[in-house]
Amino acid sequence: MxxxxxxxxxxxxxxxxxxxxxxxxxxxxxxxxxxxxxxxxxxxxxxxxxxxxxxxxxxxxxxxxxxxxxxxxxxxxxxxxxxxxxxxxxxxxxxxxxxxxxxxxxxxxxxxxxxxxxxxxxxxxxxxxxxxxxxxxxxxxxxxxxxxxxxxxxxxxxxxxxxxxxxxxxxxxxxxxxxxxxxxxxxxxxxxxxxELRAEQAQRLAREAIAREMHDVLAHRLTLLSVHAGALEFRPDAPPEQIARAAGVIRDSAHEALQDLREIIGVLRAPGEEAADRPQPTLATLDTLVAEVREAGMDVVFDTTVTDPGSVPASTGRTVYRIAQEALTNARKHAPGTEATLTLRGRPGEGLTVEVRNPPPTGPVPAVPGSGQGLIGLTERATLAGGRLEHGPAPDGGFALRAWLPWPA
Structure with a gap:
């Protein structure tokens, strides 16, 4: 300037x-x-x-x-x-x-x-x-x-x-x-x-945030593509209804990934322009995520005590959504055929706790490629939001992820 x-x-x-x-x-x-x-x-x-x-x-x-x-x-x-x-x-x-x-x-x-x-x-x-x-x-x-x-x-x-x-x-x-x-x-x-230096640093941090957002969004969409494509590969004799449903999920996930990519590229090309028409995910859209995962063939138990998701700050709700999205994606990749449990607890002044658990897989696990950086990104996202995130093997041999985020009174 x-x-x-x-x-x-x-x-x-x-x-x-x-x-x-x-x-x-x-x-x-x-x-x-x-x-x-x-x-x-x-x-x-x-x-x-x-x-x-x-x-x-x-x-x-x-x-x-x-x-x-x-x-x-x-x-x-x-x-x-x-x-x-x-x-x-x-x-x-x-x-x-x-x-x-x-x-x-x-x-x-x-x-x-x-x-x-x-x-x-x-x-x-x-x-x-x-x-x-x-x-x-x-x-x-x-x-x-x-x-x-x-x-x-x-x-x-x-x-x-x-x-x-x-x-x-x-x-x-x-x-x-x-x-x-x-x-x-x-x-x-x-x-x-x-x-000018501070403005450049802020711009760089914004671009890094966009890059993290791109990883979280595309990782979820592309993982669904990979899982369903692998299912079709391992079950060529599946009933036509299952094949049609898997093909529909693949098509929808590819379309969503393309839309997300276009949105992010648009922001990178014109950072001063208005954002795309698609709203950012919040805690109120967590039900939609669970329904989408269930339609993809995964059993999910959603247990929540938050009766008014709209009262949660938008940034906190978006962070919870991304954590649940990545955790459910990892559960589907590494423990297919199991029932995952998504638990959401909290109230103003005490914070918001989100936990995703899945038991150990019961059969062979298809080899699904991944970068291994998803949990690192989630930890960083929770830390930047003022919270904390823990993950690791559960006592029953499964996997557990637990995050706490602040929720001001």
Whole structure:
């Protein structure tokens, strides 16, 4: 979820070094980023302030100095003010040069303050310290080299030092604020990247859930196909009615498996679209599952104390359905001809318990291929739902599966 429109709209407000770091500044000459609108406004303001201070100093020089000295001050002051436009490229060299020049030309005082501001904004504290000290020393020496008859020398020197300190502190404050903006922008970018990562992880987990759902659904359908096909293979002399019924179950199971597969593929192709029209199984459809298994030729005893299946949360009911579906499928595969018992107990606040038991097979068991991952998937499904699942051989030689799931009050 990248956002590029906002930085592009605000790039004209950012300083050139921030706009360049953000990747929004148009490419200019190598090593020389183009000024933004904000940079032009700041540079123009500093130029005008330096010119204003220079004009005040030039007026004083013309009043109390000779014509030649006043003309020299005006020329030097004009050049110093124009040099303010170079403060972004050579801030240290410009500040040092103007500090020295200001000792002999008071008209360069405004340009000195502008260059000190640039140094305080762009350079480390060590350079700021010695350049500021040089500027303060130059302002003190200038009082004695070019004294102003209208002001006291000590007051004039103190005013010069105060202005240098004030401009330097202002520049350092701006520098700290820019660093804070950069840190906040980096933090926002990291937060956005982490949000994208979390979204990708959530999408991956959703796809894994879909894959587990596909295993549970298709395993049940395909197992029915395999069992009935094996029954037809072992009983070619079965009555026509049984053969027709087995063929009907095979046909229906194949159709259901195809529908389930189409639904899952549709979700994978378009995760943002609405789900298929077929409702997800819940506890209310557990009777339908039992009836379907009985129609397939398996004896199932369904014992439940849950009188209102609709009151069970949909996610819990779906988990119970999948556990019962897989357990009954395994009982039909590994203990054909036996009677399985499906027991459902529970009430709000105590949880929901589902148990499937089957006795040992009484005869030979047809070899039905399987992945052996069904019980692992059920255990994971129960754990993700906040419950637990246990399975293993029963004392009578059969097999028992028992799961407990939370049912909030």
């Amino acid at each position: 990248t956002r590029t429109a906002r930085p592009e709209r605000l790039s004209w407000l950012l300083p050139s070094h921030l706009a360049e770091a953000a990747g929004t500044e148009p490419a200019g000459r190598p090593g020389r980023p183009r000024r933004t609108v904000r940079d032009w406004v700041v540079d123009t303001t500093l130029f005008l302030l330096a010119a204003f201070v220079g004009l005040l100093a030039a007026e004083t020089s013309a009043r109390y100095s000779s014509e030649a000295v006043a003309l020299t001050d005006q020329i030097v002051g004009g050049l110093a003010v124009c040099s303010v436009w170079l403060r972004r490229r050579r801030p240290v060299a410009l500040a040092v040069t103007l500090s020295v020049v200001s000792v002999f030309a008071p008209t360069a005082a405004g340009a000195v303050l502008a260059s000190l501001f640039s140094v305080a904004v762009r350079r480390p504290f060590r350079e700021i310290a010695w350049i500021g000290a040089l500027a303060m020393a130059a302002s003190v020496v200038q009082v004695f080299v070019r004294p102003d008859p209208t002001l006291n020398a000590g007051l004039n020197a103190a005013l010069g030092v105060a202005l240098v300190l004030l401009v330097t502190a202002w520049g350092m404050l701006v520098r700290s604020r820019r660093r804070l903006v950069e840190a906040l922008r980096d933090r926002a970018e990291r937060a956005e990247a982490e949000a």
